Amino acid sequence: MAFDIDMIKGVYASMGERIEKARKLVGRPLTLAEKILYSHLWEGTPSKQFSRGKDYVDFAPDRVACQDATAQMALLQFMHAGKPKVAVPTTVHCDHLIQAKVDAKTDLKRANQTSNEVFDFLESVSNKYGIGFWKPGAGIIHQVVLENYAFPGGMMIGTDSHTVNAGGLGMVAIGVGGADAVDVMAGMAWELKFPKLIGVKLTGKLSGWTAPKDVILKVADILTAKGGTGAIIEYFGEGATSMSCTGKGTICNMGAEVGATTSTFGYDESMDRYLRATDRADVADAAFEVKEHLTADADVYANPEKYFDQLIEINLDTLEPHLNGPFTPDLATPISKMSEAAKENDWPLNVEVGLIGSCTNSSYEDISRAASLAKQVSNKKLKMKSQFTITPGSEQVRYTIERDGFIDTFDGVGATVFANACGPCIGMWDRYGDKAADGPRNTIVHSFNRNFAKRADGNPNTLAFVGSPELVTAIAIAGRLDFNPVSDKLINEDGEEVMLEEPRGYELPPEGFAVEDAGFIAPMEDGSGVQVVVSPTSERLQLLEPFVPITTESLQGVKLLIKPFGKCTTDHISMAGPWLRYRGHLDNIANNTLIGAVNAFNKQTNFVKNQLTGEYVAVPDAQRAYKKAGIKTIVVGDHNYGEGSSREHAAMQPRHLGVAAVLVKSFARIHETNLKKQGMLALTFANENDYDLIQEDDTFNFVDIKDFAPGKQLTLEVVHANGSTDNIMVNHTYNQSQIEWFNEGSALNVIKKENA
Numbered sequence: 001m002a003f004d005i006d007m008i009k010g011v012y013a014s015m016g017e018r019i020e021k022a023r024k025l026v027g028r029p030l031t032l033a034e035k036i037l038y039s040h041l042w043e044g045t046p047s048k049q050f051s052r053g054k055d056y057v058d059f060a061p062d063r064v065a066c067q068d069a070t071a072q073m074a075l076l077q078f079m080h081a082g083k084p085k086v087a088v089p090t091t092v093h094c095d096h097l098i099q100a101k102v103d104a105k106t107d108l109k110r111a112n113q114t115s116n117e118v119f120d121f122l123e124s125v126s127n128k129y130g131i132g133f134w135k136p137g138a139g140i141i142h143q144v145v146l147e148n149y150a151f152p153g154g155m156m157i158g159t160d161s162h163t164v165n166a167g168g169l170g171m172v173a174i175g176v177g178g179a180d181a182v183d184v185m186a187g188m189a190w191e192l193k194f195p196k197l198i199g200v201k202l203t204g205k206l207s208g209w210t211a212p213k214d215v216i217l218k219v220a221d222i223l224t225a226k227g228g229t230g231a232i233i234e235y236f237g238e239g240a241t242s243m244s245c246t247g248k249g250t251i252c253n254m255g256a257e258v259g260a261t262t263s264t265f266g267y268d269e270s271m272d273r274y275l276r277a278t279d280r281a282d283v284a285d286a287a288f289e290v291k292e293h294l295t296a297d298a299d300v301y302a303n304p305e306k307y308f309d310q311l312i313e314i315n316l317d318t319l320e321p322h323l324n325g326p327f328t329p330d331l332a333t334p335i336s337k338m339s340e341a342a343k344e345n346d347w348p349l350n351v352e353v354g355l356i357g358s359c360t361n362s363s364y365e366d367i368s369r370a371a372s373l374a375k376q377v378s379n380k381k382l383k384m385k386s387q388f389t390i391t392p393g394s395e396q397v398r399y400t401i402e403r404d405g406f407i408d409t410f411d412g413v414g415a416t417v418f419a420n421a422c423g424p425c426i427g428m429w430d431r432y433g434d435k436a437a438d439g440p441r442n443t444i445v446h447s448f449n450r451n452f453a454k455r456a457d458g459n460p461n462t463l464a465f466v467g468s469p470e471l472v473t474a475i476a477i478a479g480r481l482d483f484n485p486v487s488d489k490l491i492n493e494d495g496e497e498v499m500l501e502e503p504r505g506y507e508l509p510p511e512g513f514a515v516e517d518a519g520f521i522a523p524m525e526d527g528s529g530v531q532v533v534v535s536p537t538s539e540r541l542q543l544l545e546p547f548v549p550i551t552t553e554s555l556q557g558v559k560l561l562i563k564p565f566g567k568c569t570t571d572h573i574s575m576a577g578p579w580l581r582y583r584g585h586l587d588n589i590a591n592n593t594l595i596g597a598v599n600a601f602n603k604q605t606n607f608v609k610n611q612l613t614g615e616y617v618a619v620p621d622a623q624r625a626y627k628k629a630g631i632k633t634i635v636v637g638d639h640n641y642g643e644g645s646s647r648e649h650a651a652m653q654p655r656h657l658g659v660a661a662v663l664v665k666s667f668a669r670i671h672e673t674n675l676k677k678q679g680m681l682a683l684t685f686a687n688e689n690d691y692d693l694i695q696e697d698d699t700f701n702f703v704d705i706k707d708f709a710p711g712k713q714l715t716l717e718v719v720h721a722n723g724s725t726d727n728i729m730v731n732h733t734y735n736q737s738q739i740e741w742f743n744e745g746s747a748l749n750v751i752k753k754e755n756a
């Protein structure tokens, strides 16, 4: 139904020759990541070796996937590109706009009422331009992609940072902004800096309470939230091949939490089994025939220290279950140390809610293992102490687990099954009504991937810990954060001490997957007659106007908008939660610009000085005042600015409001590219200490912007309120074509010009 076997066979047909050529150019055996990258060059057969972490390279991805929140802006941009159809297979998935509140049926019905305008828009644009459409309730993008489209050795991009999930099926799958997706949909090359390579050797084998999730929680502990930046993580070893394909997906999924470009695993039998179980025997057969191209050359895994920029080894025999958090996914605590850690940090021990599922952990294996624990609740005369919720990743998984009795098991412990959608993972969880901002301090545990403040329920006082679905279920049964199911006993209703037995499950459904309506709508063969209507009075959707280039003159007398203190993620720059409803309306969503960032000068959020009046106002209000006065602004930030997600809104909104430049100690990769795509200046301090020179009343002059050129530093004159000045040097990573984006106003303006 939904995949293109001819396209896949075409990729495999050219792989051998391209890899052979690359091996010669590089002069040594190749890793899997290198094989996939070199066989997806825009130029076709490789003609030169690329330097990792240095060279920008044009690639030709096989697929594009978009989720509903980011697809709105991506498709609004694609409509501007002047193309009749998408150039590569593309799908749109409606998953982010469904709020979890009551249960799957009620919530889906409400979402279809409240967001019908957006869903109709996405469906009609998909129909018009040849894009596969997965309707609301069909499932979460990454689970649906894994079930239907991912294939070993392929390359895809997706407008969601957890696109990397498809690495579980041996792909190089990368999260991008909508502007990058538009390039590929419009038949253009997609550019990426050739990544560095991190090898993770998994020795031993998972058993007992330890799950694939614990592997990535441990990797996050080792690498930290930015340790994977600019790198592809390649997993190998007996611990990798003995793991399920969906378990590999979980590990790759959370590679986004260490900032990795993507993660991947070499082809093995688990992938073959998964492809066949998901009705893709033809893909499995085709992959089997070229399997030597779908994993690294033999010497790479035998002597990995020779081939990877960094090597990590994890022994799965001794790996403990972990809980990571709160507020950051790289703060790892082995469960045996949680009691101590919670005491030390004063984390509330009472767990109010346990949530399993999401794109990260909602495979049949995950659900069946969690259900094996839920079953023990009645068998052992226990009670589920915490609330418990399940968000299945796809209708196929939901239908199959219902058929196999797991939903009944969860019902039996009083659990709530939410819609097959993102829900609580993206702040679309109506837990507190309109009282979320002042919610009580409390603890939740979940099997999702992110746990930034307010991410799940909008309550800044919710401490969210990330763990495997098995551990989350066990903790929800016990109701305590420090419960260690490996060693701790529970008291049942007869007053007896009981222990939970280790979770058990099935890698794949013994009776196969089943589904009645998977939720896929194929586009018309010829969509040229389809009308896409956007009401001029809509508050959800707005057709785009091209951005006007930022002139060199306007880069004199630039004012500081905000100097965010500490972490500034894309959630801080463009909040999710209730703001998701404006993702297709640039002017309306711009009213949340940087409202989550903490002002370094007063440590308050959404409270900055308007230099024109001296008053302290909300960030968007200050920015709109500068815009009205025709004054450009700059945002000055710390390390890893823009980490988090691929949303280009975090670049488009400041651009729309008149921010000209973002100057930081370092950028998260996707956000830096997004700023460039929107025709802004993305700059880094040549000397990090200069960050401390920036004051609240500063004015900036880009004195040599006329000489903007690849590899050349720029000079920034900073004029302080007392008239004194500092000249600071700033770096950038623009190549010539990216400078063209800046000169033309945006990358889209360049595409349009080329198509004219």
Ligand code: F3S
Binding pocket: 095, 096, 140, 141, 142, 160, 162, 358, 359, 360, 421, 422, 425, 426, 448, 449
């Ligand atoms: Fe959705 Fe959360 Fe995954 S927002 S795509 S379930 S990371």
